Amino acid sequence: MAVDATSFATPLTRLLGCRYPVISAGMGGPARAELAAAVSHAGGFGLLGMVRESPELIAREVAAVRAFTDQPFGVNLIPSATEPALLAAELDACLDARVSAICFFWDVVPDVVARAKDAGVQVLYQVGSLEDALAAEQAGADIVIAQGIEAGGHVRGRTGILTLLPEIARLVRIPVVASGGFATGAGLVAALALGAAGIHCGTLFLATHESFAHDYHKQRILAARAGDTVYTDLFAINWPPHSPVRVLANSVTGRAGSHLFGHHPDSLPRDVIAYDEGRPIYRFSTDSPLRTTVGDLEQMALFAGESAALVDQVSSAAEVIERLLNEAMDASSRIAPLM
Structure with a gap:
């Protein structure tokens, strides 16, 4: 049309x-x-x-x-x-x-x-x-x-x-x-x-x-259904404190259980889970997987709104x-x- x-x-x-x-x-x-x-x-x-x-x-x-x-x-x-x-x-x-x-x-x-x-x-x-x-x-x-x-x-x-x-x-x-x-x-x-x-x-x-998002991130969005996103401040490294995000549920949010808030960026561990063009990416960082990212993409911040459904x-x-x-x-x- x-x-x-x-x-x-x-x-x-x-x-x-x-x-x-x-x-x-x-x-x-x-x-x-x-x-x-x-x-x-x-x-x-x-x-x-x-x-x-x-x-x-x-x-x-x-x-x-x-x-x-x-x-x-x-x-x-x-x-x-x-x-x-x-x-x-x-x-x-x-x-x-x-x-x-x-x-x-x-x-x-x-x-x-x-x-x-x-x-x-x-x-x-x-x-x-x-x-x-x-x-x-x-x-x-x-x-x-x-x-x-x-x-x-x-x-x-x-x-x-x-x-x-x-x-x-x-x-x-x-x-x-x-x-x-x-x-x-x-x-x-x-x-x-x-x-x-x-x-x-x-x-x-x-x-x-x-x-420029990684294909893994895109495919996770396509597979999402209503209720598959999580509102949390778990992914806090690189941002000021008390900055909530909405992401697709993954193993990181799953392990947190009901403890989805109260995570200060300075108190989170710096465990490297991936790299982007040689730069280390930490678990709990605000980095999302890009075309150039390699590593454990599933544990990264898979940003998505409720419209992913x-x-x-x-x-x-x-x-x-x-x-x-x-x-x-x-x-x-x-x-x-x-x-």
């Missing part, structure tokens, strides 16, 4: 310059140039996941996206999980490369918003509460991404997206994007109905051909977006007679 871009025009698409209101999450590791470029080229908005990466790598990845597509894209950074000098260098690299948008996550840090805005860069801020959404808006963010507790990876949200989204959309004046549990076109329609200007998807795009095939990013939009049109047509 041909997709009419005008049917999906929202404040988000107008602000970011993309055709469709679908953002691929800037997942540290999997969201490299191949994925971000493919999403943007297909009409969505791709984010590069450049968490704690060197300025040189950021420059190369930005250039690689631009070599593939002339469509807009952004870079995801996490101030509170990055040493200040490196964060400043990352920002320098983004600004030197003249990226059009930067997405920040976790604590709201007004100074980084101001620096990006002063350089003419659009700012997206992923938050997990109304308080942080208002703080991001006050700091000058152009868009807030409301993350519900259903989301995979690091989870800032503490409540379900169906409650959090309308609460935030009702009280902020900037566009709100919904994150957590979205993997179908019907979900996109539901998010728009609840006040969102688009959706932000991680798990759905992690399981694409262009994702809705992902049943590895597709290209373009196929994912086309499917989302066709499903959204079908869902809208089912609803129309009831209105």
Whole structure:
């Protein structure tokens, strides 16, 4: 079915310059140039996941996206999980490369918003509460991404997206994007109905051909069913304390039993279970398995949101977006007679 871009025009698409209101999450590791470029080229908005990466790598990845597509894209950074000098260098690299948008996550840090805005860069801020959404808006963010507790990876949200989204959309004046549990076109329609200007998807795009995630991680997502994810702070090494994640259940979460919280990164053992390009990966680290990772992948952080239960095939990013939009049109047509 041909997709009419005008049917999906929202404040988000107008602000970011993309055709469709679908953002691929800037997942540290999997969201490299191949994925971000493919999403943007297909009409969505791709984010590069450049968490704690060197300025040189950021420059190369930005250039690689631009070599593939002339469509807009952004870079995801996490101030509170990055040493200040490196964060400043990352920002320098983004600004030197003249990226059009930067997405920040976790604590709201007004100074980084101001620096990006002063350089003419659009700012997206992923938050997990109304308080942080208002703080991001006050700091000058152009868009807030409301993350519900259903989301995979690091989870800032503490409540379900169906409650959090309308609460935030009702009280902020900037566009709100919904994150957590979205993997179908019907979900996109539901998010728009609840006040969102688009959706932000991680798990759905992690399981694409262009994702830099290891095939083992992708296959685990395809096999997942409802209830197969675990919300925990077991995977804590490399991040600040008290930073919960959502992962697929594995032997590490199984051995923890009911003791899924209260794990401080400094108190966890440093047992090497894998390597990525020669770098040791510890059990309980926040590293997820990538194409370049070797070792005991099963014990690593297999990040996935509750939407993993809705992902049943590895597709290209373009196929994912086309499917989302066709499903959204079908869902809208089912609803129309009831209105």
